[in-house]
Amino acid sequence: MDTQFLVSLTIILVTFALYIGIAVYNKARQTSDFYVAGRGVPAVFNGMAIGADWMSAASFIGMAGTVLVLGYDGLGYIMGWTGGYLLLTFLLAPQLRKYGRYTVPEFIGDRYGSHGARVLAAICTIIISFTYSIGQLSGSGVVIGRLFEIDAAIGTMIGVVLIAFYSAFGGMKGITWTQVAQYIILIIAYIVPVIFMSLQITGNPLPWLSYGSVLDEMRVLDQELGISEYLVPFTEATKWQFLALMFTLMAGTAGLPHVIVRFYTVSTMKAARWSGAWALLFIGLLYLSAPAYAAFSRFILLTQIVGEQMTNLPAWTASWIDTNLLSVADSNGDGVLQWAELQFSNDIVVMATPEIANLGVFVIGLVAAGAMAAALSTAGGLMISISSSFAHDIYYRIFNPKASEEKRLAVARWSIVFATLAAGIVALNPPGAITQIVAWAFAIASGTFFPALILGVWWKRSNANGLIAGMLIGLTVVLTYIFMAKYGGVAILGIKDTGAGIFGAVAGFLANIIVSLSTKAPPKNLQDEVVDLRYPEQMSYKDGEVWMNDEKA
Structure with missing residues (x-):
């Protein structure tokens, strides 16, 4: 040896x-x-754990290689994956934590x-x-x-x-x-290696x-x-593919269940908000180095x-x-x-x-x-x-x-x-490169959980019928486009399989909204719970009134 x-x-x-x-x-x-x-995990350590959870083999092994091969076009991965944490930290994470x-x-x-x-x-x-x-x-x-x-x-x-x-x-x-x-x-x-290379x-x-x-x-x-x-930008893909990929990764980040x-x-x-802030710092160290x-x-x-x-x-x-x-x-x-x-x-x-x-x-x-x-x-x-x-x-x-x-x-x-x-x-026989396979997971999350969670937290009128319709249609659209783009040569506006999430997200939002408005509204107690998520932890919303520590605000 x-x-x-x-x-x-x-x-x-x-x-x-x-x-x-x-x-x-x-x-x-x-x-x-x-x-x-x-x-009971402190925010700073949770941010570090999020960073490790996030910086997968796709980030560590595949990110720099993708940028090396694609050049400017590879930056869509970095911007999409980083930007998604802003959506998650401000629009979903604190509210979902409050729901408990x-x-x-x-x-x-x-x-x-x-x-x-x-x-x-x-x-x-x-x-x-x-x-x-x-x-x-x-x-x-x-x-x-x-x-x-x-x-x-x-x-x-x-x-x-x-x-x-x-x-x-x-x-x-x-x-x-x-x-x-x-x-x-x-x-x-x-x-360490990139510092040595820079010196060299x-x-x-x-x-x-x-x-x-x-x-x-x-x-x-x-x-x-x-x-x-x-x-030179857009030599490996079209401008629309770059934007679709970036959106897919951002929306997918905000909808990934394991994150x-x-x-x-x-x-x-x-602590949930601070976890997101710490995570951005820790993730940025790698993404700025790639x-x-x-x-x-x-x-x-x-x-x-x-x-x-x-x-x-x-x-x-x-x-x-x-x-x-x-x-x-x-x-x-x-x-x-x-x-x-x-x-x-x-x-x-x-x-x-x-x-x-x-x-x-x-x-x-x-x-x-x-x-x-x-x-x-x-x-x-x-x-x-x-x-x-x-x-x-x-x-x-x-x-x-x-x-x-x-x-x-x-x-x-x-x-x-x-x-x-x-x-x-x-x-054993992966259907694509690591970053491509991971992008498919983000596309599915974009078409299913992103519309479901955004509307579930911020629109009290969204109901179960709309949710089910939105997730099923979003999932179907994403999977169909991935297979058609990868194996059938389909590319609407030059968008490849890795950008499929943009079609799924649009379909998921539309289906959820249309079906929810066409069917019975959720019960009042469920609508009140949705409104309650928008208030800080010490505040609550009951029967049309805001309460602070069990007293009317």
Whole structure:
């Protein structure tokens, strides 16, 4: 075994031991621990956990690679995913926390007074979380596959075993505190290499300030090589696709059940708002670094790899070719590697860059540990979301309301095991790149939960019939457009499958509004509950009057 392997394996095993130790120490012993961590997480740590939950394999592994390949057009991912937190923090998170439920489907079922609405929301939660988890398991396969120099599919199944144990044991309480540790590890692992690259290329240790000069040099290189210019907008997609993707990711962020439930783990509405503010800070550290990462990596490839003799390529290329995520071919037979002859998955860029830039075995191992932290943290939250939707919203609230605490926890844990295994099987042959698969999950959330939650919180006239119609139509429109765009070549205004959420959201809003206005209004007590959500925690709305601490305001 070589030194790089031993160092990487040691760092990963040490971090795994840390996660397992935290999960065992914070083992969930009752349902409130398993679903909402006992509602006692401080805002700053909840923001850190949200950051880890959010910065999935798609962000850590795929984001910089997507920006590297797409250039300007890749910024739609960064702006969409960041902007969505503003919608969530100001329009939904505090209100949903005040309602005081365990899950998003439980909020919808009680807000609309409908078991049918609850079941539909639970099914949509499972679909979204399952789709999202495919991307995380695929990402863990990339990391483990490179570490052991085995096929990424075998690495994926190893990740399945790790995530199933890790998620089922600690529940939300264990996951919250492991996510705090995972955030610290993944952000260090992400920022250290880009600082080293900045020093190596520009002599400046602040990549956020220095990569502008590299962009200027790349503009000249692109023209000399006759390839698509990195900074020219809409070369890879239309302006409408850029806007549709950005909207899909923003609306999807505000409607993702596994993200929303993180705001249930704090004690007050104020803490929910502060959790969102802290989360934006912690997420911004990575998202502001991704464009610099992409620029430096592309610059190194253009100046140190492209133009080299095929027989004189660096040793790291052979290692990545073994994972089936990189291929080089001398298409024109001149014996020299051209940019067009270098074919690589978006998902290897961050993992390969420490080797490309020759940053040393410790940094390579650190990045591997950070990537695993990103995949594990998000996968854990997704599995809890699937588990709570099935075990709490369907099994307990619908089929067996008298189930004991022990029985409910057992069903929750086994549902995690089966969901992880099923997602892992699909991830063996993923239907797209990590960022693309994740974008589909956001599109589904845009068409289902975003209209349902916005109208459920801010429009008291929305009723169960409208909710069910809106979610079903929104889901149908999104899934239909994804399949038609990916497999049928359909592209309305050039909008691809990753921008499908804009069509689903419009359809979902219209269906909910039209059907709600065409049918009977919700009961007065439900309408009063909706109005009550708009007031601070110490205030309430009853019978058309505002109360402050049990006295009329």
